[in-house]
Amino acid sequence: MTQLPESYLDQMRSLLGPETDAFLASYQDPRTQGLRFNPLRRAVPDSVRERLVMEWRLIPVPWCPSGYYYPEEIRPGKHPFHAGGLYYIQEPSAMSAVEVLDPKPGEIVLDLAAAPGGKSTQIAGKLGGEGLLVANEIHPARAKILSENIERMGAANAVVVSASPDRLASRFPLFFDKIMLDAPCSGEGMFRKDPAAIGEWSPDHVVMCAARQRDILREAVKMLKPGGELAYSTCTFNRQENEETMDAMLEEFPELERVRTERLWPHKGEGEGHFVCLLRKDRDAVTEAAAGPDRKTRKGASAAGKRPKGTADAWELFSRLREEAFPGLKLRQGEPLLFGDQLYWLPQAESSPFQAHWLDGLKVLRPGLHLAEIKKGRAEPAHALAMAMEPAEAGHSFRLDPEGEEAAAYLRGEALPSPDSIRGWCLVTAEGCPLGWGKASGGWIKNHYPKGLRLP
């Protein structure tokens, strides 16, 4: 491993005292690998997960009930269950922050620095389809990966945007019950996993990261409802970016209180380093901002019962497709929304309506669940819809053995032979996990697995 900078070693000695040797010795340990099962895959029998736990020698992660360590030689990212969103591969310590935030079904949650989506997909799993997740990532290319991961895991009630924190704060003052801020940091906890990160580290970089974190936190506080909770996390060890950043926020915002702080250390548990602190905003906090986004419904904005004509026509075409191909489809509270020729289902939380025009002017990667592409006089089902469905909702589901050659062929984009009796759209599944769409005719299933996702 690359030599650690002397100033970093000094910092760790003053932070850890007599524990420093044990900490430094942990750099010689192999890095840990983790995966987290997706609670949204309700149709997958428990026996399937139990079998994987046995066959892959998975060991539970103590701080995350759905998390497991897996041995280095297992390659879960290459298995069809990964494409089917049965689990998300995530560094085990990183699973702790959402457990501390503890989102509940029905809540309105923001993940402010969300790509590639470890914490967002964990939040979506805990919401269980009820409530709303706004997942934001400032860098557009990373936001695309975030959106793909949210789609793969079948989260129907997630909106994905790419905005700076101040831009988002001006749209959503006092709107969120819970906020996750997994902040950009100096990444000291990643040195073992990613030795290249060592080269980017310097005391000045720590100072810059701490200043940036405080700027982002100020915007996060503006978006938190009175009584709401904010989990701040980093994968770094120094006090400036952790305790001192929290102290500065508590001093600046008297309406905040510290609920709990957790630190995970590589020499004390199995995993890289992580810091998490949960802050709560006083229920009676007096704020100057008006609660919630601008509530005026603008002309042309979608609102239940007053759909613009384009949306109404697209919804009609989608309804025909739904009747024919997935009559059992259950959509939670929400409303249809047409973006160009793409039809989405804008999710709604019971406690607070979300209006489409609040997204105007923001870079939106996904204004909710992508239902269909509208083509001339017909609707074609979206891949995201397949991933958010259970097999029982589809008119036809075509079951593949996840270990078999046909599942691999489907994920490579190949057509599959099918019984003559099946015609039309069918959901391709593996042990209750959706993989994507196929369209059957004449004894073959035409492959509709997206080209960009196909495996070599």
Ligand SMILES: C[S@@+](CC[C@H](N)C(=O)[O-])C[C@H]1O[C@@H](n2cnc3c(N)ncnc32)[C@H](O)[C@@H]1O
């Ligand atoms: C630690 S990573 C987030 C990891 C993510 N939460 C997960 O669990 O997969 C921090 C993210 O913050 C983003 N970021 C960088 N600068 C930012 C800024 N000024 N405001 C908001 N986010 C920023 C980075 O692009 C990066 O994706």
